[in-house]
Amino acid sequence: MKNNLQFDFTVTKATKTVIITREFDAELSLVWDAFTKQEILDQWTAPAPWVSKTKYMNFIVGGKRFYAMVSPEGQERWLIQEFTSISPKTNFKMLNAFADKDENAELPGSEWDYNFSEQNGITKVSITIFNESFDRMEQLLEGFQQGFTMTLNILENLLAILSKRQ
């Protein structure tokens, strides 16, 4: 496997935007499937030892994926995603939100914009996350990193104040 695959991660706190770019050593159609088919998504979208369990997924505009990240102890964190735009093998957009087990979304969610392109057998995926709530991110991280309860929100505020003072 190639080790020189690009991975960029940028957080713009002021606009609450996260931009992620990652290359994958596989052809476009395969990577597209990995991001849009439930049986493949469930194999990688939860960081081990958590597992992803998709209850249903309907990859059409207006369709939804309702899934849980499940801890080894059986703790479930539900998420709901609604697909708002799909251009096959090029781009798709979705609204992402935490939810309870009865599919009630905790709004407002964040908007995820995925772009796919292939060059010489390497597929580049660019993800832009808009209106990401750092509180929400913290909730997610809290699940994965026990004892890590610091909020990005406070960091955001502090850094804003500190940068103004300089």
Place this chain on the structure above:
Amino acid sequence: METRRDAFQAIADPTRRAILLLIAAQSMTPNTIAEEFHTSRQAVSKHIQILTECELVKQEKKGREIYYHINGNKINEIDKWVEQFKKILETQFAQLDKVLLTLKKQKNEK
């Protein structure tokens, strides 16, 4: 094992986060900090002590008063927290790399 307060524990408390925000804007004395909260002066002192112990805030003596201000270097350390989010993504993508490798193999075998 030595038990030591770390910055993340310190910042997990909402009152301490509020104190940090307050003194990030301007350095303050313990009294002026306490006035901002509906808790006792002692409780606020305890919070300030914890923040000082883990070096998130620094003391400075001006005349007879002690002023507390934020320790910028330590705060930048917390920026590393962003790295944690990045690491989770890296984990997910590394998992995806493996999945893709398997899928490619399966495809070639067909």
